[in-house]
Amino acid sequence: MQYFGGINKANSKTNSSEASDFGDNSNNDSQKDYNIKANDSSVEGENKVENIGVAVFKDDKLVGELNALDTMAFLSIRNKVDRFLVSIPDPLNNDKYLDIYLTPKGSTNVQVDTSTSSPYVKLKCQFTAQIYSMSDNSKYLSSDVLGAVSNSCNKYLESMFLDYLYKTSKDFKSDINGFGNYAAKNFVTTSQYEDYNWLESYKDTFFDVQVDTSVKSGMLINET
Secondary structure: OEOOOOOOOOOOEOOOOOOOOOOOOEOHHHHHHHHOOOOOOOOEOOOOOOOOOEEEEEOOEEEEEEOHHHHHHHHHHOOOOOEEEEEEEEOOEEEEEEEEEEEEOOOOEEEEEOOOOOOEEEEEEEEEEEEEEOOOHHHHHOHHHHHHHHHHHHHHHHHHHHHHHHHHHHHHOOOOOOOHHHHHHHOOOHHHHHHHOHHHHHHHOEEEEEEEEEEOHHHOOOOO
């Protein structure tokens, strides 16, 4: 699935349910769109289908809904997204944002530790990235600057994943990511796994996310 999320403007017109309206340089207001849920999108067009929001269930009961940013995290962890866009803090301009076009580099590595009553889930993700919009292209050709952009992207994505994961455990108390499948491998018998009571233990899970993003000058979309 290709997913474009979170960067759109009010009353923008489009014929694609996956398109967003991008400016030359994002500002703080674009971040607000990441909080939109289904039926709240400001994108309008003839195609009425939306790719925003996911309903969350536990024991066949609706317990919550993912917003656009949560949905990107959900799909990325489950390796169900090909590409997506986010706006990260620009390391060269504290009050500005850069639109970054991300492509997962391999599958998400998931490790689950059940040696204590509070599970420990560790995720490792790798991405290649393109700078989609910028105010002055020449500044972003330096390897030092690109390294700073990569670090900014890593911190942003790690925060995005952690916010989402703790929302599933603390707010929803629902393992919609399927981490229980990884946890089950730690037990010799089915009864041992059942005694651990994964579905109940999930609300006490601790998460660690490591993101490695590679932004290279040869991948810049615009250099003029």
